[in-house]
Amino acid sequence: MYEPSIQTLLEPLQIQKIKQGDSSAFEELFHSYYSDLCNFALKFSPDASSAEETVQEMFFKFWEKRNDIQIQSSVRSYLFGSVRNLCLNHIKHSKIKDRHSQYVRHTQNEQDEGAHSIENVELESKILEAIESMPEERRKIFRLSRFEHKKYREIAHDLGISIKTVEAQMGKALKFMRTELTDYLVWIVVFAVEFIDKFLSNG
Amino acid sequence: MENGHSYHIDEALLVKYLTGETGTEENDKVLKWLEESDANREYLDSLQKVWGVAGNTGYEKPILFNSNPAWEKLQQRILGNEITKVIPISQARKPANLRILLRVAAILVLAVGSYWIFQTVNGPGQDLVALNSGTETQINSLPDGSEITMNAASTIEYKKDLKGDKREIALKGEAYFKVQRDIDRPFVIEAGGALIEVLGTEFNVKAIPGDSLVEVLVSSGKVKLTGSSEDQAVVLNADEKGVLNLNTGRIVKIETPDLNDLYWKRKILVFRETGMGTVIETLEEIFGKKFIVEKPALNKCKLTATFIDEPIESVIAIIASTFNWTYELNGDEIKMNGEGC
Numbered sequence: 001m002y003e004p005s006i007q008t009l010l011e012p013l014q015i016q017k018i019k020q021g022d023s024s025a026f027e028e029l030f031h032s033y034y035s036d037l038c039n040f041a042l043k044f045s046p047d048a049s050s051a052e053e054t055v056q057e058m059f060f061k062f063w064e065k066r067n068d069i070q071i072q073s074s075v076r077s078y079l080f081g082s083v084r085n086l087c088l089n090h091i092k093h094s095k096i097k098d099r100h101s102q103y104v105r106h107t108q109n110e111q112d113e114g115a116h117s118i119e120n121v122e123l124e125s126k127i128l129e130a131i132e133s134m135p136e137e138r139r140k141i142f143r144l145s146r147f148e149h150k151k152y153r154e155i156a157h158d159l160g161i162s163i164k165t166v167e168a169q170m171g172k173a174l175k176f177m178r179t180e181l182t183d184y185l186v187w188i189v190v191f192a193v194e195f196i197d198k199f200l201s202n203g
Numbered sequence: 204m205e206n207g208h209s210y211h212i213d214e215a216l217l218v219k220y221l222t223g224e225t226g227t228e229e230n231d232k233v234l235k236w237l238e239e240s241d242a243n244r245e246y247l248d249s250l251q252k253v254w255g256v257a258g259n260t261g262y263e264k265p266i267l268f269n270s271n272p273a274w275e276k277l278q279q280r281i282l283g284n285e286i287t288k289v290i291p292i293s294q295a296r297k298p299a300n301l302r303i304l305l306r307v308a309a310i311l312v313l314a315v316g317s318y319w320i321f322q323t324v325n326g327p328g329q330d331l332v333a334l335n336s337g338t339e340t341q342i343n344s345l346p347d348g349s350e351i352t353m354n355a356a357s358t359i360e361y362k363k364d365l366k367g368d369k370r371e372i373a374l375k376g377e378a379y380f381k382v383q384r385d386i387d388r389p390f391v392i393e394a395g396g397a398l399i400e401v402l403g404t405e406f407n408v409k410a411i412p413g414d415s416l417v418e419v420l421v422s423s424g425k426v427k428l429t430g431s432s433e434d435q436a437v438v439l440n441a442d443e444k445g446v447l448n449l450n451t452g453r454i455v456k457i458e459t460p461d462l463n464d465l466y467w468k469r470k471i472l473v474f475r476e477t478g479m480g481t482v483i484e485t486l487e488e489i490f491g492k493k494f495i496v497e498k499p500a501l502n503k504c505k506l507t508a509t510f511i512d513e514p515i516e517s518v519i520a521i522i523a524s525t526f527n528w529t530y531e532l533n534g535d536e537i538k539m540n541g542e543g544c
Contacts (some may be wrong), residue, residue: 023423024441027274030273031274038268043263127260146254146262152219170219172214174214174250174253
């Protein structure tokens with residue numbers, strides 16, 4: 001029997017509808033996130049079709065246990081978190097089955113065995129999950145700065161917003177990511193070189 | 204050093220510093236802040252670690268994945284799973300004496316001879332199952348795994364085991380259908396002169412005997428509604444309503460119907476910026492009460508609220524507190540007074 005708590009009533013309408021068995025609302029959710037989730041899963045799966053399998057598996061489980069779901073953060077963050085967990089489980093299982101299988105796609109230096117360790121995958125997937133969990137504008141700004149190395153002024157111009165907004169969003173982005181990665185900070189080695197360069201050029 | 208601890212500096216400034224965008228004054232501000240405590244230095248250090256490692260994740264251009272075939276696959280998987288969750292009819296709530304009544308009803312119904320679509324196919328003596336809902340709503344499962352929730356005073360009939368090329372049901376009254384997908388055997392409902400063929404999964408049919416209208420409201424999937432002639436067939440999608448006028452044979456399609464029509468089944472009332480005039484009409488119909496509104500201005504107020512399984516007293520109390528109104532309950536009469544909007 002569906003019995004809503006206060007928590008449920010505060011959830012977005014779409015989620016409430018899904019919990020009540022509304023398959024149209026569920027279908028909408030599926031189509032909105034499917035491609036982004038597959039791209040995310042692709043980084044931690046052997047190929048595109050496993051990535052798709054994993055995402056479908058996540059949605060299947062979501063529907064099956066819809067009544068028990070409690071979304072504390074955002075829907076987006078919940079979905080990416082769930083896909084991440086499934087990917088990590090698959091990797092762990094396959095590592096147990098075959099110690100020599102290269103389950104993880106090569107994103108880093110191939111000579112370094114350590115690059116494929118489960119800890120690295122956990123960290124990297126957590127970082128990507130955190131980036132994906134951010135609201136759209138913040139995510140765009142962060143990506144333009146961190147991956148395309150654009151200056152704040154350029155970002156402000158590209159997105160049609162003020163530099164102040166870019167500054168504020170970047171602050172929020174990094175603060176958020178730091179919170180998400182709190183448990184992993186011990187694993188991260190300081191990338192001193194990059195930092196020192198910037199420090200020196202600032203004088 | 205964690206949640207709630209303020210570092211007395213705006214993260215926006217720190218990130219600006221990390222990305223090398225700060226001017227001289229801003230730089231000084233940060234350096235001064237760094238000198239203040241170990242905690243501050245550690246904080247910047249942690250932000251810088253995050254910044255550094257984020258850059259190493261190697262952002263790749265996204266590929267477009269087609270969600271449509273994936274959705275079909277997922278649906279098949281979910282439906283395949285639901286077939287195993289059927290509640291057998293014997294477990295449905297039915298008192299012993301009602302069972303006898305049903306058998307009697309089935310025979311009576313056959314004798315009366317009506318326009319049920321399957322009556323001529325196999326002649327008299329054909330096993331029919333009839334279900335009556337009495338004064339309460341009732342949920343039943345069909346032999347194919349479909350589920351029907353009947354509103355009070357409604358009747359359903361079908362061939363035993365749902366035999367035949369088509370799965371045929373005759374309905375009098377109102378019922379909500381959850382149809383099990385079977386592409387080889389269309390699910391067809393005859394209701395008060397309308398033929399409803401199911402292409403999807405969930406919808407509501409209202410066909411009260413004596414009414415000149417048959418209404419179908421689709422929750423999900425697709426339903427084809429046919430009136431007296433084939434060219435008067437309309438396909439309804441999710442959240443659409445079709446109304447067949449039995450007198451004219453015409454079907455009207457309503458694209459944004461009042462979803463509160465499904466209240467009887469789901470016990471959910473949704474109002475989104477709905478004028479109080481309409482809200483009161485809905486409440487009067489659902490709860491059978493009479494509202495007396497002291498000033499017409501009250502009807503101008505707009506209500507946004509969702510009520511799930513609330514009795515009328517709670518609904519009124521909430522509305523009154525929302526608009527700062529007073530109310531009086533006298534049996535079936537409800538008086539409301541206060542300032543308009």
